[in-house]
Amino acid sequence: MVTLPHAAAQNDDSQVDALLKWKASLDNQSKALLSSWIGNNPCGWEGIRCDNNSKFIYKINLNNMGLRGTLRSLNFSSFPNVRHLALRNNFFYGVVPHNIDKLVNLEKLVLYNNSFFGSIPREIFKLIKLEILNLGDNYISGSICGEIEKLVKLKRLILYNNSIPGSIPREIGFLNQLIELDLSRNLLSGPIPSTIGNLNNLKYLYLYKNNLTGMIPIEVTKLNSLLIIQLST
Numbered sequence: 001m002v003t004l005p006h007a008a009a010q011n012d013d014s015q016v017d018a019l020l021k022w023k024a025s026l027d028n029q030s031k032a033l034l035s036s037w038i039g040n041n042p043c044g045w046e047g048i049r050c051d052n053n054s055k056f057i058y059k060i061n062l063n064n065m066g067l068r069g070t071l072r073s074l075n076f077s078s079f080p081n082v083r084h085l086a087l088r089n090n091f092f093y094g095v096v097p098h099n100i101d102k103l104v105n106l107e108k109l110v111l112y113n114n115s116f117f118g119s120i121p122r123e124i125f126k127l128i129k130l131e132i133l134n135l136g137d138n139y140i141s142g143s144i145c146g147e148i149e150k151l152v153k154l155k156r157l158i159l160y161n162n163s164i165p166g167s168i169p170r171e172i173g174f175l176n177q178l179i180e181l182d183l184s185r186n187l188l189s190g191p192i193p194s195t196i197g198n199l200n201n202l203k204y205l206y207l208y209k210n211n212l213t214g215m216i217p218i219e220v221t222k223l224n225s226l227l228i229i230q231l232s233t
Helices: 003-025 028-033 098-102 122-126 146-150 170-174 194-198 218-222
Strands: 048-050 057-061 084-086 091-094 108-110 115-118 132-134 156-158 180-182 204-206 228-230
Touching: 003 028, 098 122, 122 146, 146 170, 170 194, 194 218
Parallel strands: 057 084, 084 108, 091 115, 108 132, 132 156, 156 180, 180 204, 204 228
Antiparallel strands: 048 057
């Protein structure tokens, strides 16, 4: 009976310490923008949302704030209950850290329109609860790994406007919850895999501005939910 609140308090401290350490690693303007990040109650901080009962952080939403820095100093293991991590439209750079798989309950990862580079870490494919993976408009340059098939709950996969080479893995066709697939404006080559035809829930398919070759697979005609398909350029 006594150990539970003590453990919760320890976890709260861990969350506060992790966020303040990360804030300290950002540039001065970013620190000023996060001026509410003081004290011991992160639930009232800018962009932080907590569960009303447990007080655990479940959402970190810092979209459109003009923050600059990396994710290297963010201790992901302090946030096992975070379901949403959204850093859209900022100036973050560096690689996406390998220990991102510590966010074991993550459902939404949005890093759109920053300056992240390097490969998509394989550890992302351990986040089996992910429903949205949006790394669009960065400088990602690694190929798409076949392990992406592990993200069986994925509804939106957005890798738009990067420098991703290689082929579209056939395993993408096993993500039958996908509603949106956007691989446009990359360096993808080779054919469109016929397994695309397995995506019964797909509404939006964007593959334009790549180096794709070959026939449009006949299996595309099986996509009865499809509203938009763009294969140009």
